[in-house]
Amino acid sequence: MAPSLPVIDAAGLLEIVRALVSELRPGKPPDATLDSHLERDLGLDSLARVELLARIEHAARVQLPDGTLEAAETPRQLLAALRAARPEAVTDPPGVVAAAETARIEAPTAAATLVDVLQWHAEHSPQHIHIRLLHDDAEIGTLTHRQLLEGATRIAAGLRHAGVAPGDAVAIMLPTSLEFFTSFYGALLAGGVPVPMYPPTRPSQLEDHLRRQSGILESCRAPVLVTDAQVQQVARLISTPSGSLRYTLTAHELANHHGDPEPAARRADELALLQYTSGSTGNPKGVMLTHANLLANIRAWSRSIAITADDVTVSWLPLYHDMGLIAAWLGSLYNGCPLVLMSPLDFLSRPVRWLRTLHRYHGTLSAAPNFAYELVLKHVEERELAGLDLSRWRFTANGAEPVNPDTIERFSERLAPYGLRREAMTPAYGLAENAVGLAVPPIGRGPRIDRVARDAFSRGEAIRAPEDDAGAIRFVGCGQPLPGHDLRIVAPSGDELPDRRVGRIEFRGPSATTGYLHNTGETRKLLRGSWLDTGDLGYLAEGELFVTGRVKDMIIRGGRNLYPYELEDAIGALPGVRRGCVAVFGVPDPATASERLVAVVETRTADEAERRDLEHAVGALAVDLLGVPLDAVVLAPPHSVLKTSSGKIRRAATRELYQSGVLGRQHSVRVQMLRLAALAAARNTGQALRRAGAALWAAWAWTILVLLAVPVWFAVATLRRPATAWQLSRTGARLLAALSGIRIDVRGLANLPAAAPCIVVANHSSYLDGLVAAAALPRPFVFVAKRELLGSAIARRFLQGLGTEFIERFAVQDSADAAQRLAERARLGTALFYFPEGTFMRRPGLQEFRLGAFLAACAAELPVVPVTICGTRAVLPDGTWLPRRGPVRVTIGRPILPQGKDWNAALALRDAARKEILEHCGEPDAMA
Structure with missing residues (x-):
């Protein structure tokens, strides 16, 4: 007789919720009810809700229904999901999917455009399964090379019917789905330029999200936005000052237009992608990438890590992000290796799915930001790892955000019994302005960690610290530049710096963009003659690149160069602070010709004594870690610290809110929607008047x-x-x-x-x-x-x-x-x-x-x-x-x-x- 499952009623569920909220808001009993809003009332963001669902599942020994992470907004909705849950999955690993026997697939080395790549594979390996789409551990769809081309051709016919002309931008705001791929290539076949965008996420930041998307649409002047039915109604609220956006259509609507148009003639030097930067240091900018840029990067990256058609790529990365779009998908397409794909929400709701998919499909290649490796360490239990074989996983890139040396070591150690070799862990460096990748260590070498003396580093020197130096700063090596690409470190004067001197990272090569769309001012800042400025700081040591931070994030105080990352991480570990929701930045101080040091710290603590203690603790950390006191500590409500779509702190934007005196002001979703609707109506009226004036x-x-x-x-x-x-x-x-x-x-x-x-x-x-x-x-x-x-x-x-x-x-x-x-x-x-x-x-x-x-x-x-x-x-x-x-x-x-x-x-x-x-x-x- 099977053992009965623990029964969790409303009181038990609220106890779990309150326990988690107490950890985030110590010192004061949380006021959580069944109808409390998880985010607005209790301050649980997406990662906190991942933790909450994991605790509920562990306590009840069940698996909550798929979509609970995205849909549940209150404990009452969590209780309903709990009643619909199924018993937790058995610990046996999933069965391995045998690879289909196909003829040897060669990469199209003579292809000049992405369209050439797809047409080559559709002709030479039409039945080869290119994409396997998973949901809730089950395979829900596949796409062969021929199906991708045929689906894209139907989308292209619909786009042309909607008036897309050669060179027009085509905005794509779709979740992870097969329609994303046919829409992307449909835009290319119609002669357009795809512009991937991320769909709306948290309601509390809906207004900021839609305003930023409106800015992207205005920048690229896309006449068509491709989205799904769920987002379509909300997306119609997005308006652009120029009125360039004419249609908001679903992929299904586009595919219903009959016709088999000839693909638009494309050249290698024509735009193939507008990749909007995440905006971690400012407003998003449209990076112009040609077919030649993208193929140069894919070929150089493939050569560096020896990708062949025998590899299997496993990815949960969002398709609007360069790592998920170019490195995972287009790289797999070019090399003819299958891509096994799940949505980011599937990974966040149950991180073990990433590892189980690597086991099941004999995955060899994968990549993720540092936080994902931490999520696995925190939420994957030992019993869930039983029976997994990760020995085929030969390359796992860690990039897109600062790499933590501790994460690398702990992840390698944790998964070593299951076949993962430390040599597979590969920190890498890249940026949208170079398509995706710029530097990567030699394959199979493993991570290299450099310990630097703190005092010397504040003066711009990366001198090796003695072994007994407990205050040393550690940086992770990101390898050498990709074949055909160069990088250098320069001083503010533009002079190239020698090894172990910290300066701006500049690069050049065939993957480099020519600039930002319709943004000559930012383009001028980017270009340095034949070199491009990454906006990052770093140093070289024996040919290896070590990235130390963003130029705009560096704070100059009393002649010393201070970096916010270490202090932000330490503050985030304090009781009462929302981890990952701390921004440290400098504000110009004309009186001293230096900068005032400000820390914005998100907390729900309301008790005055607790707040004073927290301010004191934050100030003490600054003195301990940076050697200087803070000029201001701002204890702000949740969601005051702005972030990008990939979770990076937007320090420059947060600083602007601080300087303008509006930091922390928030409005309900209804107020945001009404304001967006009013803004859209005003813009539409203005557009109508301008159109009428232009027609007259x-x-x-x-x-x-x-x-x-x-x-x-x-x-x-x-x-x-x-x-x-x-x-x-x-x-x-x-x-x-x-x-x-x-x-x-x-x-x-x-x-x-x-x-x-x-x-x-x-x-x-x-x-x-x-x-x-x-x-x-x-x-x-x-x-x-x-x-x-x-x-x-x-x-x-x-x-x-x-x-x-x-x-x-x-x-x-x-x-x-x-x-x-x-x-x-x-x-x-x-x-x-x-x-x-x-x-x-x-x-x-x-x-x-x-x-x-x-x-x-x-x-x-x-x-x-x-x-x-x-x-x-x-x-x-x-x-x-x-x-x-x-x-x-x-x-x-x-x-x-x-x-x-x-x-x-x-x-x-x-x-x-x-x-x-x-x-x-x-x-x-x-x-x-």
Whole structure:
């Protein structure tokens, strides 16, 4: 007869809740009832609730229903979950899933884009199971290479139907699901750029979360947000000032659009991902990563840790995080090894699932932040480990947050009896600005821990401490840079520092971003010539990188460099303090030209005497650990210390709240929702007014254009006198600009020859360029246009009236006769005007120049005048007939004389003119 399970009633459950709250809030009996809100009333955040559920399950010897961690908000709901619980699982390890026998899978080494990678595997190993999705220890879905491609193709059709154009951002706010992968690749196949975002989490921080997501959507200007049905209604509250977000759709809705579109043509240098930084030191920034960046990082990482198709990756990491998205998923896809995936909530609610999955699927590769290893140590009981075999687990990366040396040693020791080797523990370093990974130790070497003298370290020197130095600071080595990548340590002056000197970590390599989307200010801070600034501090020792902290977190006090991490951790261990909810930062003090040292400490302690004791204990710790007193100790209510989505302390943002005097102010979820709705309504009203104003202006501009164009067209087409036609066109163009309010700023008019023959070349980005050129240039020119325009009766008669020369669009030399004819006209005094790009497109970027204008200039021995037109792409972009008001600038460069009459002289003349235009157009080089 099976032993009966302990019965836990309402009183017993409340006893467990009160015991936990007492540990977090000692000295005062907790007032916990069945209807107390776990977070708002009792201060139990997500990790505290993990602890609470573990204690309930242990006391009742049951497993609570899946989803309890996410859904239960009160003890009464926990009691209902307890009544629906099943007896705890047997301790026998889960059965091992045999790997399917497949043909040898090779990595697509010639692939230039992520789309190429998927198409390669879909063709060469279509039935290979790429992803196994788990939930509650059960496999709930799989995805083969072919299924991923087919599902992504359906999503791509839906995105195109929603108006996603090549280069548009596609925001993806989905939980861990198979739909995330098809949506990500669907965006790529549609020509878009995926922007992974995390879905809403804790209600108490809902307002902050949605405001931050609104900032991301505004930054990337995504027209479509892909989410699930549960989030869709809340996500519709998100509004953007520009009104760029048009649709909030589910993956199911997108996949219902029929069609099998051809994948959009992609190049290696095009954006493949916008990866928004976590914002631990400020507002999130959109890191621009190309296909080449991502594949370079994946290949370098794979080479460093010797990944093959025989590996098995196990991951619970969120897919909006670079470690989960790139290292775990895209790395597995590239190398053809299966990915076994569970959600972060599955791991948090029962950490042993991570280890059981590694055992069951013979996992060889996995990664996690330091807190996850601590969670396993704390919540996985010995009986749950019985029978596990982790001997295949050859590589387990520890990154994304500071690595604790004690965690490494205790985790290795705890799991050694179950086959995990200490050599598998691998601290690593990376950042979003380099895709994901930057440095990793040699495979199989094991962790290296460096002990540094505290006093010397405060002066910026990482001198080895004697063995008997109890006050030494320990740092974990993160290895050497990935193949093809470099890093260095520099002083504030920019000079490179020698070994064991602490400074800023800079890097470069093929994975490095070119900057942040629509954020030139932050991009300038990031770039240091050919190097990029990580924003981190560290030192090198025998070629190994040791990371010591964030630049913005370092506090300068009395000429000493102080770091907050050790003090924050020590304060978090004090009774009455919410562990992991402490922020220590510096505030500028003009009186001393130094910084005031402030600690914000979350606590629920209300008793005045207890609070004074806690302040004294915090101050004493600062003196003991840092050697300096605190200037201010702020005892704040729960959730005052801001965090990122990955749990990092946002010290800079918390400091801003402290300085503005609003630290700790909180509002109910209902108030937050009402305020968000009001904000959304205000924004929507503003957007509607702006759209109405823009539509009225566009109608006015078109009205003026028609009224002016009709008489000008008839005059030009009838008179057939080019000089007079030019003056009429110029007058009409200038009048159109004046009446519509478009200001044309012309610079460098002195560079344009007043009467001497010359050839003008200009960049081409809009249908307005011809009108702008006519309005800006005071002397007559003859346009050289593509012959296809002769097919339009309206365009043909007008252009012929202007005396336009027509050439073949795709001819390199435009035939010897055409080149000779144009050169002769120019030699006789006709000023020619070319758009050497030949055409234009919606995406910004200076295209390749054709040689016709430059061959003619060399043959006629005439100067080329480069003219840069800036702003017309914004006023009337390709693909729309709705103009927008904006400034236009025309810059006339100095004439460039040909240095010969041959082919090479024409090439040199083309390159010189293109370089001049590229310098002033404000757009990237599309041929780079």
